[in-house]
Amino acid sequence: MHWEVVQKNMVYFLLGSYPHGPLGGLGLSVLLALGGIFLAFWIGILFGLMRLSKRWYVRFPSIIYIEIIRGTPLLLLIFWFYFLVPVIFKKPMPEIRTTLIAFSVFTGAYVAEIVRAGIQSIPKGQMEAARGTGLNYRQAMAYVIMPQALRNMIPSFVNQFVSLTKDTSLAYIIGVQELTRTATQVNNRTMNAPAEIFFTIAVIYFIICFGLTQTSRYLEKRLSYKTSGRMRQRDIVELKDNSEAS
Amino acid sequence: MNYEFNWMLVLTGEYRDWIIKGLIITLKISGLSIVLSMLLGTIITTLRMTRIKILEWITISYIEFFRNTPLLIQLFFWYFGSYVVLPEVINQWLYAHNYEFAVGVVSLTIYTSAFIAEEIRAGILSIPKEQMEASRATGLSFIQAMSYVVLPQAFRIVIPTLISQFLNLLKNSSLAMTIGVMELTYMARQIESYSFRGFEAFTVVTLLYIAISLIISLGINIYNKKFLRMIKY
Secondary structure, X not given: OOHHHHHHHHHHHHHEOHHHOOEOHHXXXXXXXXXXXXXXXXXXXXXXXXXXXXXXXXXXXHHHHHHHHHHOOXXXXXXXXXXXXXXXXXXXXXXXXXXXXXXXXXXXXXXXXXXXXXXXXXXXXXXXXXXXXXXXXXXXXHHHHHHHHHHHHHHHHXXXXXXXXXXXXXXXXXXXXXXXXXXXXXXXXXXXXXXXXXXXXXXXXXXXXXXXXXXXXXXXXXXHXXXXXXXXXXXXXXXXXXXXXO | OOOOOOHHHHHOHHHHHHHHHHHHHHHHHHHHHHHHHHHHHHHHHHHHHOOXXXXXXXXXXXXXXXXXXXXXXXXXXXXXXXXXXXXXXXXXXXXXXXXXXXXXXXXXHHXXXXXXXXXXXXXXXXXXXXXXXXXXXXXXXXXXXXXXXXXXXXXXXXXHHHHHXXXXXXXXHHHHHHHOOOOHHHHHHHHHHHHOOHHHHHHHHHHHXXXXXXXXXXXXXXXXXXXXXXXXX
């Protein structure tokens, strides 16, 4: 076992060649994941709302986008942006930006489905009541439906963020210096400790993703506890009403 | 944008054969992996349900560890590190045969089985506890009660989620190209570097992936509509 290889390169895994060069390693992975989820959030809200529209020419593009992206492997999507953007725009794009766009477009489709499910989980009466008080559709959405829906979506968002964090490892394929790339570089250079290196990298990813998963579980429990508490109260009231009626 | 499309290049001759070959390998690797990971996932869940503390602890760590690490890292770990982990005889045999394919199947199976174990557990938990208790009371052992009474019912419920796991697996199998399995994405990349016909190759391959996904999710919808509503708990 050659754990000293891992020990010697730990800083490189975590930061790349940062103080003397561009940021890499885990730092870049985390930045890519954060940037990706931020952009995906807005893309997801836009397309999630479009998908719920009553107008077919608004709904249709959104359905096509979501279905195509959800049916395509992320790796293929990265290749699409990597090889085809230079052809369209006539100049190459930095790899980091390419992967960031690919991640946002990919995760955006999944977030759109989360948004749709979240909005559909809000009782219809909320919308009707909000419209009844004189708000227009946009106001009702923004001030009544979305705040409630977004709260319910938080656990799913965190889960999506976990899978995006894992997916940032795919940026390796077009040469972005993130955690996986640094690992393969060190592995190619040293040649004698592949199991140790990749196990260490797996543990680093695990710490981050497991921490996030636990957060999501905690949030899910807390949020559902509150909601179910309210539900129980309503059920009791309904039961009372029924017993009184009979 | 002045790019001349040349669809015939990809749709005929050598390149078409490459794509078909890649498609077959993609289907093979994901088909084999889904069967194996379903078996492994069921075994893991059953072990977790035994209420033996140590087994429970091991299976939970297995599930959490493999769910929360990227598939790519797992692929690299088995690909580069298998000679440390596995005994010499198995390695020699693997090197002599299709090493990349085997590593791909192993990684995909282990990764997916962790997800499937969770799905099956959810299915088992949705079966009323009395089913287990009643079958134990009739004299069946835990394993018998699981395999004849609880699991058959649980599987009926989790089939749609298992199929969507298969869809994920199908897409994840594209990562096997990084270790040199010649599947669909690998072939697209290959055609791109041989002919500079990236557009055509990637379009055809993307459409193939989407077509498979759509056919399968159509299947789920039909299943949900026809069968799932008949099951009531």
